[in-house]
Amino acid sequence: MEAKKIGIPVQPPSGQCQDSKCPFHGSLKLHGRTFTGMVLATRSAKTATVGWERRYYVPKYERYERRYTKLHVHNPTCINAQQGDVVIIAETRPLSKTKHFVVVQKSKPTSIKVAGEEELPEKEKQKQVKEKKTTETKEKKKRKGEQ
Numbered sequence: 001m002e003a004k005k006i007g008i009p010v011q012p013p014s015g016q017c018q019d020s021k022c023p024f025h026g027s028l029k030l031h032g033r034t035f036t037g038m039v040l041a042t043r044s045a046k047t048a049t050v051g052w053e054r055r056y057y058v059p060k061y062e063r064y065e066r067r068y069t070k071l072h073v074h075n076p077t078c079i080n081a082q083q084g085d086v087v088i089i090a091e092t093r094p095l096s097k098t099k100h101f102v103v104v105q106k107s108k109p110t111s112i113k114v115a116g117e118e119e120l121p122e123k124e125k126q127k128q129v130k131e132k133k134t135t136e137t138k139e140k141k142k143r144k145g146e147q
């Protein structure tokens with residue numbers, strides 16, 4: 001069975017599936033919004049927990065704060081996104097009590113940037129934290145010396 005056109009410019013999955021709730025091989029139709037996020041968990045069958053960061057403007061401080069969106073998304077067996085994958089999801093009809101989105105494309109973590117988030121390798125992150133700590137302690141020592 002050929003993968004159907006779903007109306008969104010994404011790469012159709014190479015695999016096949018018997019999932020009726022698959023937009024490529026089943027009868028599911030898409031409408032509404034699309035988002036890009038990261039798979040946080042795949043503990044439930046055919047379901048992925050997808051999340052991403054957004055910026056929320058706080059008028060009082062004229063600055064943005066970080067807020068997070070987390071959704072349950074249907075994960076068709078032909079796509080089978082795993083934890084850590086960056087996925088494109090599309091809105092659809094309610095599939096269950098908490099699912100109204102479906103994964104339409106997955107890619108390796110580095111190829112698509114999640115909006116507003118710059119991915120740093122784990123080592124560099126730790127380095128930055130360490131540097132911050134050392135500078136803080138230095139400053140404290142300085143202050144003590146002045147007193």
Ligand SMILES: [Zn+2]
Nearest residue numbers: 017022025078
């Ligand atoms: Zn499928």
